[in-house]
Amino acid sequence: MKSINMRCLDVSFRYRRDRPWIIADFNYTFHPGVTLIKGASGCGKSTLLRLLAGFLKPARGQIVTPEGCAPANAEFQRRELGFVFQQLNLLPLATVQRNLALAASIAGLPGKAIAENSARWLGLLGLEPYLKRMPHSLSGGQQQRAAIARAMVKEPRVLLLDEPTSGLDDLNARVITRALKQFVTGNRICVISSHDSRLEHLADEVLDFNCFLPLERHLEALV
Amino acid sequence: MKFSILIASYLSKDTWKRWCEQPGSPLARWFVTALLVMVATVILVAFQLLERGLQERLARFGLDTLLVRRNVTPASVAFFRQGDGPDPLGVLSADGKKLRLRQLFVRGQTELQQDNLFVYSYPPQALPLLANMLSPDTSVICLSDALPAGMKMQVQIGDRKLFAKVARPQNWLRGLATDTILLVPQGWLQEEDELGWIETTVFQRRPGAPPMERIIAAVNTLSTLDNRPPPQIQSALPLVHELDELKRRRIEWEGLLAAMLGGAVALVYGAIAVLEFRQNLYVGALLRSFGSPPVLLFLKYLFENILLVNLAAILALTLTAMLHSAIFGGLGLPTDALNSSGGNPYTSAAVLSVFVWINAGALLSSLPVAIGLRQPVGEILS
Numbered sequence: 186m187k188s189i190n191m192r193c194l195d196v197s198f199r200y201r202r203d204r205p206w207i208i209a210d211f212n213y214t215f216h217p218g219v220t221l222i223k224g225a226s227g228c229g230k231s232t233l234l235r236l237l238a239g240f241l242k243p244a245r246g247q248i249v250t251p252e253g254c255a256p257a258n259a260e261f262q263r264r265e266l267g268f269v270f271q272q273l274n275l276l277p278l279a280t281v282q283r284n285l286a287l288a289a290s291i292a293g294l295p296g297k298a299i300a301e302n303s304a305r306w307l308g309l310l311g312l313e314p315y316l317k318r319m320p321h322s323l324s325g326g327q328q329q330r331a332a333i334a335r336a337m338v339k340e341p342r343v344l345l346l347d348e349p350t351s352g353l354d355d356l357n358a359r360v361i362t363r364a365l366k367q368f369v370t371g372n373r374i375c376v377i378s379s380h381d382s383r384l385e386h387l388a389d390e391v392l393d394f395n396c397f398l399p400l401e402r403h404l405e406a407l408v
Numbered sequence: 409m410k411f412s413i414l415i416a417s418y419l420s421k422d423t424w425k426r427w428c429e430q431p432g433s434p435l436a437r438w439f440v441t442a443l444l445v446m447v448a449t450v451i452l453v454a455f456q457l458l459e460r461g462l463q464e465r466l467a468r469f470g471l472d473t474l475l476v477r478r479n480v481t482p483a484s485v486a487f488f489r490q491g492d493g494p495d496p497l498g499v500l501s502a503d504g505k506k507l508r509l510r511q512l513f514v515r516g517q518t519e520l521q522q523d524n525l526f527v528y529s530y531p532p533q534a535l536p537l538l539a540n541m542l543s544p545d546t547s548v549i550c551l552s553d554a555l556p557a558g559m560k561m562q563v564q565i566g567d568r569k570l571f572a573k574v575a576r577p578q579n580w581l582r583g584l585a586t587d588t589i590l591l592v593p594q595g596w597l598q599e600e601d602e603l604g605w606i607e608t609t610v611f612q613r614r615p616g617a618p619p620m621e622r623i624i625a626a627v628n629t630l631s632t633l634d635n636r637p638p639p640q641i642q643s644a645l646p647l648v649h650e651l652d653e654l655k656r657r658r659i660e661w662e663g664l665l666a667a668m669l670g671g672a673v674a675l676v677y678g679a680i681a682v683l684e685f686r687q688n689l690y691v692g693a694l695l696r697s698f699g700s701p702p703v704l705l706f707l708k709y710l711f712e713n714i715l716l717v718n719l720a721a722i723l724a725l726t727l728t729a730m731l732h733s734a735i736f737g738g739l740g741l742p743t744d745a746l747n748s749s750g751g752n753p754y755t756s757a758a759v760l761s762v763f764v765w766i767n768a769g770a771l772l773s774s775l776p777v778a779i780g781l782r783q784p785v786g787e788i789l790s
Contacts, residue, residue: 238697240786270697276691276694
């Protein structure tokens with residue numbers, strides 16, 4: 186059944202059976218707007234994003250996308266999901282423009298929409314001069330912006346970003362924040378996993394994920 | 409559809425770039441496949457050439473032809489009878505046609521060249537069988553495949569000069585000799601007759617007669633009953649057995665080569681595909697994270713392997729065909745097979761089946777990649 190939210194119902198996950206739970210019985214509804222997931226390293230923020238994207242399968246419970254399907258659904262991933270990894274986001278042998286065109290084509294966008302969307306997001310992220318450049322010739326910040334542009338070009342319903350501003354200077358962070366503000370309109374859901382305080386003002390909701398941190402890690406964090 | 413083309417285009421670019429960066433990888437695969445295919449082709453073509461050689465010999469000799477030879481020395485009883493005694497193989501006449509000749513201990517020469525021809529003498533009883541080869545001008549027949557049929561020429565046997573008419577040997581007489589022979593009426597060469605001869609009986613079994621094995625057994629039994637030493641018997645049976653044995657070996661080798669080629673290709677290509685898949689795991693996972701179907705990535709590895717094995721096999725086959733004379737001439741096999749009416753051995757089903765085996769190997773080699781593609785994207789990109 187379609188809704189405007191993305192729901193996690195009793196979601197538990199661990200990478201291996203002999204390991205402790207990384208996320209246990211997690212219930213949450215992601216509403217349209219920006220949700221910022223905060224937490225210390227290792228608390229499971231990135232894992233949650235991968236579960237929301239369908240790149241990992243919950244050991245227990247289920248995640249329901251706004252389309253009413255599981256996030257692992259290929260159609261949802263192609264058309265409605267944009268994901269920005271913490272690093273290594275671009276296809277190394279394709280130009281920036283080609284990277285965007287590939288993602289948009291996979292999403293099934295017509296040629297005209299691809300051209301318009303590419304121009305819009307590349308412009309907003311200040312990447313117009315780098316259209317024909319290969320990823321290895323871009324700086325870290327430019328690469329991260331190109332990756333965000335690629336996630337946005339298909340104008341997905343759900344955008345997930347894993348530490349999008351990690352290691353970037355203020356200028357890059359501001360450009361990214363501005364683009365995200367432009368993007369998150371209507372029923373779009375944007376979930377950002379970050380401990381970068383520069384993104385806090387962007388959030389409509391903040392989810393503290395430290396609850397999943399083991400006790401000893403809490404103590405370490407306090408120290 | 410469009411995205412499939414875009415992904416395929418990206419993946420082919422990725423493959424090409426990798427080949428240029430690490431040429432050792434495609435070259436190693438190419439070299440191994442070409443070498444294996446070459447070895448397999450040489451073995452398979454050698455079997456075919458051997459088979460053809462045997463089949464040609466069989467066709468020349470005839471499956472139902474029997475040649476019985478017995479030495480008649482001046483000391484033997486048959487010599488004193490001058491061959492006029494009862495024919496010890498006379499009973500065979502009921503089972504086919506039979507020609508009784510004497511191979512004389514003398515050689516003949518044609519006027520055309522300094523050759524060295526076998527000379528046989530034939531009795532009057534053989535005339536009905538030789539009638540279509542005889543001429544009113546002369547009773548000497550020169551059986552030859554090389555000389556023009558019907559030509560008359562002078563031949564010299566010892567110090568006697570005779571006229572002979574050239575005739576094509578009937579198939580059942582081809583067992584007498586592989587080269588040109590001379591047939592002279594019995595009694596014309598008295599001096600040579602006194603040296604003894606080889607009693608030679610050519611027999612052709614008629615359809616419906618007992619099988620050749622039984623006829624050969626009967627000939628041996630007759631010799632034993634007459635207290636004569638066993639005659640020298642020449643028939644197509646050893647050739648047939650040899651051909652059967654060769655075919656059996658060829659089938660064994662085909663199976664062995666199929667397993668060897670398929671297995672080796674699967675192992676070598678599989679190992680390299682897995683290695684490269686691990687190196688490109690990230691790109692694959694990234695494409696999958698966009699929603700690209702994993703099957704496209706699998707097809708990329710499969711296509712790459714299939715392309716390489718087939719190119720290598722075509723190269724190996726072409727190279728072997730080009731070096732045909734050098735390879736098979738060196739092995740003592742006929743080298744004119746490419747022009748033979750039996751068909752080109754390089755396009756035979758046995759040789760072309762090599763392509764099936766190597767493609768099966770290429771498919772097998774891609775299976776570990778298919779298994780690897782089942783790993784969740786989230787684990788790869790963590």
